[in-house]
Amino acid sequence: MQIERTTLIPGTEQSLGEGNSKPFRAQVRLSTGGIITVICKRLEQHKIAAECFAALVLRGWGISTPAPCLVLAGNEVLYGSQDAAYPNLKQRLGWSDHLPDQYKEKLIVAAATLLASWSQTGVVVAADEAIHNVDRHIGQVLWDGGEPVWVDHDQSLGVADLPDRNKLALLLSACGLHNQVQTSAVSHALTLSDNGLLEAAESAAEAGTYQFAEFVANRLPALASRVVARFPQPNDLFAGLQ
Template sequence: MPDPYLVVDAENVAFGSADATYPNLSQRLGIAGLETSSPEYEAAVRLAMRVASQFSSAPLVAAADEAIDNRDRNLGNILWDGTNEAWIDHAFALGNGAQLDDVNKLCEMAVYSGLSEEMRSSSTTQWMLMDRNKPDMVKEELDTVIDTSTQARFVADRLNQLGMRLLARFPSPQDLLSVP
């Protein structure tokens, strides 16, 4: 995982990370060099989505993306050296992506890859394991630099509804009580 950095100027705070020195998933699988309308491109994108959905950290990242309202997870924001993955670029999180469609792209990747059941159950399990006190703990640490009350409240509010939000990202299972 790349080292995180907090950059503070007179009025703003930005979060960043060190260069991990390895390519993103799209580069690693050669997608960038393919023509976007070609069958090869479609096959490579489908493979990349499946790979991303099967990383052991993917369910936690799907839950975290939902908690912070990160609407811009994409193949370029997943670094992978063939062994290790790193999830980067959260610029559109915490309400900064309100102009984007309300989606959890990692959940969509799992649905598209036929892995929705696995991701649905694993990401909701990760949500149940999340420490509900963490937003306040992080706020206390960052308060020495900048007031993060709004962001901590934003995440805490989303954590309270996260299970239902995650379940809504996937097709509903059909059972005896489902209405056809």
């Protein structure tokens, strides 16, 4: 799949009011002349590259992720993804930074409960570990009551300046809901393939994908061990007996 190169249609922008990249919804014109709606983000070039490559790889692994595109807006090149038109999980649950802490805690547990119930969560935990996505929070999961859609990968592939975390595993573990997802995540970590990595890098070459294919390929052999380490470990049965 080649990265679609599109052109922003001025006057169609609608701010989404969330995120450091100031995302907005807009209509763009395809190279074929058609018009679609996308979510645009202003990012540094290496983060646009990470978004494009990660989206192609995750789609290749069967994960519900919007198709990426490049958006020409005057002299700027923006990252775009096809608009799923869903609220994100924070919005769906009614999250607000102004809520009392006890309500936030309940919403966090509700989000974790939903995540634990979805069949794709295990493979997404493994995939996030493979691409080293350190910022998968609940605002990056779109949900309309059916199958979730997973978005925003600009904090992956070694381009992020954030702590080394797998946020899905951390959230599920903190809520005591990790057991069923851990098994699925480890199983998928053993089966994710490097097939398609080079093709994804070539497809996104226009975005400047650096050495992302090699980066992910180098993480795959030990991926199951990496995933296991993200979850609580069983207590040592012999602890305290010596």
